[in-house]
Amino acid sequence: MSEGDTGLWPAPAKLNLFLHITGRRADGYHLLQTVFQFLDRCDLLRFEPRGDSELRLHANLPGVAAEDNLIIRAAQRLRAHVGSRQGAEIFLDKRLPAGGGLGGGSSDAATTLHALNLLWGLDLDEDALADIGVGLGADVPVFVRGRAAWAEGVGEKLTAVDPPEPWYAVLVPDCAVSTAAVFQDPELTRDTPPTTIPAFSFRGGRNDCESVVRARFPVVGQALDALSAHGQARLTGTGACVFAAFDERESAMAALLACERAGWQGFVARGCNRSPLFGRLPINSD
Numbered sequence: 001m002s003e004g005d006t007g008l009w010p011a012p013a014k015l016n017l018f019l020h021i022t023g024r025r026a027d028g029y030h031l032l033q034t035v036f037q038f039l040d041r042c043d044l045l046r047f048e049p050r051g052d053s054e055l056r057l058h059a060n061l062p063g064v065a066a067e068d069n070l071i072i073r074a075a076q077r078l079r080a081h082v083g084s085r086q087g088a089e090i091f092l093d094k095r096l097p098a099g100g101g102l103g104g105g106s107s108d109a110a111t112t113l114h115a116l117n118l119l120w121g122l123d124l125d126e127d128a129l130a131d132i133g134v135g136l137g138a139d140v141p142v143f144v145r146g147r148a149a150w151a152e153g154v155g156e157k158l159t160a161v162d163p164p165e166p167w168y169a170v171l172v173p174d175c176a177v178s179t180a181a182v183f184q185d186p187e188l189t190r191d192t193p194p195t196t197i198p199a200f201s202f203r204g205g206r207n208d209c210e211s212v213v214r215a216r217f218p219v220v221g222q223a224l225d226a227l228s229a230h231g232q233a234r235l236t237g238t239g240a241c242v243f244a245a246f247d248e249r250e251s252a253m254a255a256l257l258a259c260e261r262a263g264w265q266g267f268v269a270r271g272c273n274r275s276p277l278f279g280r281l282p283i284n285s286d
């Protein structure tokens with residue numbers, strides 16, 4: 001798929017600018033406070049109608065069966081919600097690392113909900129799509145709504161915010177971090193006192209998962225240390241990706257190049273408070 005193809009739908013990455021764990025629900029899920037901001041780095045999807053009820057996925061994502069892919073699961077939930085049996089041919093050009101804390105799977109699901117809502121003429125509003133999305137994962141609603149957000153609860157209670165939109169150098173350590181394993185670790189900090197939006201500085205911020213991830217996945221700690229030589233390095237989500245913010249693209253590129261010379265892989269991307277998906281959608285384009 002080439003980016004000039006007008007039939008392409010972007011599914012952007014996100015960063016967690018900070019992540020505090022403030023408690024735990026009776027069902028074991030953790031209560032969080034976090035800020036989500038999008039990146040202009042995206043997976044690309046294409047959707048074509050079918051004359052039958054088949055949902056077919058063509059994806060360059062080895063290791064994830066089509067029926068487990070959040071794209072197919074999103075399409076099935078959407079159909080179940082409206083009682084439709086419409087089919088689709090779906091193409092995924094996976095560009096974001098999977099399982100890196102960049103939310104690519106959740107973002108693919110959100111883009112699928114918006115695109116099939118349009119393709120199938122369902123006319124569901126954003127609230128309905130976000131409700132369908134939260135059943136797929138706590139991160140899906142923020143991608144459906146497409147606005148940088150302060151998030152609470154398990155990540156589904158969203159308040160739109162407008163942090164600075166810096167350039168980020170992102171390192172992608174060669175390891176997959178299991179979100180469930182991090183949340184099960186007895187050493188995890190679970191009692192950070194809740195803070196408020198006005199009290200929070202969008203420039204800084206701590207990730208409560210960092211010490212557990214450093215202990216379990218030394219390569220992530222090494223990536224944080226490598227990037228720390230150039231800026232304030234943080235973990236996104238439960239990792240494995242780490243990032244640092246820069247005012248200028250050139251500074252982010254210089255940091256990335258220095259890390260690449262030391263053997264790391266990564267990319268530079270711009271922070272966006274409006275999801276790149278909004279450039280594609282006919283709704284909410286105010």
Ligand SMILES: C[C@@](CO)(OP(=O)(O)O)[C@H](O)COP(=O)(O)OP(=O)(O)OC[C@H]1O[C@@H](n2ccc(N)nc2=O)[C@H](O)[C@@H]1O
Binds near residue numbers: 028100153154180
């Ligand atoms: C913590 C975040 C921050 O963005 O991490 P990343 O996935 O982005 O790294 C996300 O909210 C993750 O959301 P998501 O990736 O959808 O997690 P899920 O699949 O719903 O949950 C995976 C497992 O993690 C644990 N879990 C997840 C979220 C949460 N608030 N509390 C939890 O305890 C649960 O054990 C759950 O079984």
Ligand SMILES: Nc1ncnc2c1ncn2[C@@H]1O[C@H](COP(=O)(O)OP(=O)(O)O)[C@@H](O)[C@H]1O
Binds near residue numbers: 061098106239
């Ligand atoms: N479309 C998809 N893209 C990426 N991962 C997917 C997708 N569908 C299902 N998955 C599964 O979800 C897991 C988490 O994916 P992802 O959202 O990329 O990471 P994270 O939750 O760390 O931000 C992957 O390891 C993979 O097993």
